[in-house]
Amino acid sequence: MPWKNCISVGRAQNLLRADILEHLARVQKEIGFRYCRFHAIFDDEMQVVVRKPDNTIEYQWDEVDKVYDALLKLGLRPFVELNPMPAALASGTQTMFFYKMNVTPPKSYEEWGNLVEAFTKHIVQRYGQEEVRQWYFEVWNEPNLAGFWSGTKEEYWQLYKASAEAVKRVDPKLRVGGPATSKASWVAEFIEYCDQNKVPLDFVSTHLYPQDEQVVYPDRVGSPHKLGEFFGDTVRQTRTSVLKSKRPDLEIHWTEWNSLSAKNAKAVAWTSNDHVDNLFAASFIVRNCIELDKEANTMAYWVASDVFDEGGMMHSPFSGSYGMLTIHGIPKASYNAFALLNKMKGDVIHTQSSSPFSLGRGICITRELDTYHVIAWNQNFVEDPTQPDWQGQVKMPVSNDQPRLAVSATITVGAGSPWETWQVMGSPLNLSPMQLDLLMAHSKPIYEMSHIKPVGGSISYEFLLRPGEVKYWEISVSSKAGSSKISSEEDLEKWDKAMSGKSKK
Secondary structure (H helix, E strand, O other), rough: OOHHEEEEEEEEEHOOOOHHHHHHHHHHHHHOEEEEEEEOOOOOHHHHEEOOOOOEEOOHHHHHHHHHHHHHHHOEEEEEOOOOOOOOOOOOOOOOOOOOOOOOOEEHHHHHHHHHHHHHHHHHHHHHHHHHOOOOEEOOOOOOOOOOOOOOHHHHHHHHHHHHHHHHHHHHEEEEEEEOOOOOHHHHHHHHHHHHHHHOEEEEEOOOOOOHHHHOOOOHHHOOOOOOOOHHHHHHHHHHHHOOOOOOOEEEEEEEEOOOOOOOOOHHOOOOOOOOOOOOOHHHHHHOOOOOOOOOOOEEEEOEOOOOOEEEOOOOOOOOOOOEOOOOOOOOOOHHHHHHHHOOEEEEEEEOOOOOEEEEEEEEEEEEEOEEEEEEEEEEOOOOOOOOEEEEEEEOOOOOOOEEEEEEEEEEEEEEEOOOHHHHHOOOOOOOHHHHHHHHHHHHHOOEEEOOOOOOOOOEEEEOOOOOEEEEEEEOOOOOOOOOOOOOOHHHHHHHHHHOOOOOO
């Protein structure tokens, strides 16, 4: 389950807020991720680097320590992103996002390397060598995009080399990698550069969003991918590229992805996109987490919470922002998709997607002892919203004729996907307590139960999935409860009589 390996928040400073820590605590309790990634650990708001009047540099770690302490307390290890450029070290003034993180190369790569080495040494001293050896160190964020890195590709190679060597000077067993690019760019040539120049490299990382297809192939003109296949094809092709490289052993980490989609090139939106808020996200997430289960080490969903301020802090109950939870902590369809995926316990005994059903449909079955776990999805497509309903049937062999109890949960409009309810409400900006209660109630999937009797050594059931919906079943042996009484019938009769007596005068 590479999707379970990492979750994200926007930036380090956000992790000093009580609300986002509350959201992460809920995420950890109900889903449970292993790592957390975020931007801007070296942002000037973190006050890490100070250049003194005599031109010497001093490092301050107080804010950094608060962030990592909070994460570890939640059971999350850092997937460290080494960026941005502190103003004291920067060669320029170009910035990105509302909080204006500096994206220019360093004036001195030696000074940058010294910062990375001092930072790494500090966290090893604070958290211990064995702990930090389980972390990941990723160099920068999307350097192939001019908005995130004002330098050239070759200057990024130089930044990576200085960073990787600095990390390894502290401990050769620490894990460092990159290039953290958008759209799976530079991966093969980055591996080649590191191999030819003997630069340390323990993993490759990159990013992908479904609407990237509209960026690379506007209106899908010239796209070699079938409808809805761009995302999965690219993930598989990247793995093939790594396996064919001189470093086929490298781990592959997709350190950003989510359900950002666009009907056409004009509709591409990075700051307000309904497809991260609505029902579409559920089927897209479940489909790709199941189908790409063996294609990567990490699929880090971007992000956990709408407490996220790349464009300024959100205030609307739904804002087309990336979180699985709204600013009020309302679970979106995306959150419920991961919560149901987390119930898929045991060994996979059957997975089938698309054919023989149709494009975007699929089912996965796991078994843990005598209990079956089943999840099915019917993905709709933003570019062509004509996906039909799916009337399906599941049939499984069983070892005995005991009746089974099936409990199901369905993510659908207004039940597990509250965005559509908010739309019907008129999209109010400021929620009353009752309106918030309504959205919270509609954020829960529909739960149902049924009894299944085995016939001919198997059990079967039919289901209906409308476009975008996800359904999960837990099927277990049905047995009646026996007596839980630990006292004798005589004693119980005495107690009943005593407690039914009249009050004393």
